[in-house]
Amino acid sequence: MQKEQTIFPHVGNRFQTEDREIHIVARLEEPLVLVLENVLSNEECDELIRLSKDNMHRSKIGDAREVNEIRTSSGMFFEGNEHGILTKIEKRVSSIMNIPVEHGEGLQILKYTPGQEYKAHFDYFSAASNASQNNRISTLVMYLNDVEQGGETFFPELNFSVSPRKGMAVYFEYFYADHNLNERTLHGGAPVITGEKWIATQWMRKQRVR
Numbered sequence: 001m002q003k004e005q006t007i008f009p010h011v012g013n014r015f016q017t018e019d020r021e022i023h024i025v026a027r028l029e030e031p032l033v034l035v036l037e038n039v040l041s042n043e044e045c046d047e048l049i050r051l052s053k054d055n056m057h058r059s060k061i062g063d064a065r066e067v068n069e070i071r072t073s074s075g076m077f078f079e080g081n082e083h084g085i086l087t088k089i090e091k092r093v094s095s096i097m098n099i100p101v102e103h104g105e106g107l108q109i110l111k112y113t114p115g116q117e118y119k120a121h122f123d124y125f126s127a128a129s130n131a132s133q134n135n136r137i138s139t140l141v142m143y144l145n146d147v148e149q150g151g152e153t154f155f156p157e158l159n160f161s162v163s164p165r166k167g168m169a170v171y172f173e174y175f176y177a178d179h180n181l182n183e184r185t186l187h188g189g190a191p192v193i194t195g196e197k198w199i200a201t202q203w204m205r206k207q208r209v210r
């Protein structure tokens with residue numbers, strides 16, 4: 001069978017964005033899942049945490065934005081350009097993901113304390129949801145700190161998990177014609193055992209949202 005078209009365009013073990021060289025340190029082919037290094041500087045990670053610290057509330061998920069037990073972390077969305085640092089990061093993320101900034105929902109910051117988790121889920125909306133008309137197609141989860149124990153991003157269908165590491169990220173996409181491939185991107189955030197876990201997630205949509 002022929003391999004399906006992917007969104008991610010970069011070849012080789014490293015590639016250049018406008019202001020930073022990104023390293024690919026692990027790769028799964030179908031569905032495409034990549035572990036990326038050097039996505040954010042230490043200072044950028046610290047600054048994102050600092051800027052969001054005072055605005056965290058219980059995470060809401062999905063279309064209806066209702067508090068749900070599937071995700072017990074707390075979080076917030078940036079609107080897009082309220083801080084200079086966001087513009088820079090959004091541009092870099094857009095070039096990593098090969099999708100225009102306008103297709104991106106505002107960067108979401110999530111914080112997990114011990115025991116908090118995000119149960120296995122899909123990032124795309126189900127066909128029954130209104131939001132699926134301009135559905136999500138790819139995700140970049142960026143780790144803003146090191147976690148002492150737990151907090152892995154896990155992919156149960158792939159028997160694969162990524163341990164949080166400050167400045168690194170995991171990328172995956174689910175815009176395949178073969179829906180079975182999309183379903184294999186089922187993933188979650190394992191409970192944090194010791195320490196805190198901070199992430200910034202970028203979801204990209206098929207069409208522009210801003």
Ligand SMILES: O=C(O)CCC(=O)C(=O)O
Pocket residue numbers: 118123139141151152153154187188189190199201
């Ligand atoms: O916490 C994680 O590692 C996963 C986060 C996630 O799945 C998301 O933000 O969509």
Ligand SMILES: [Fe+2]
Pocket residue numbers: 121122123187
């Ligand atoms: Fe997710």
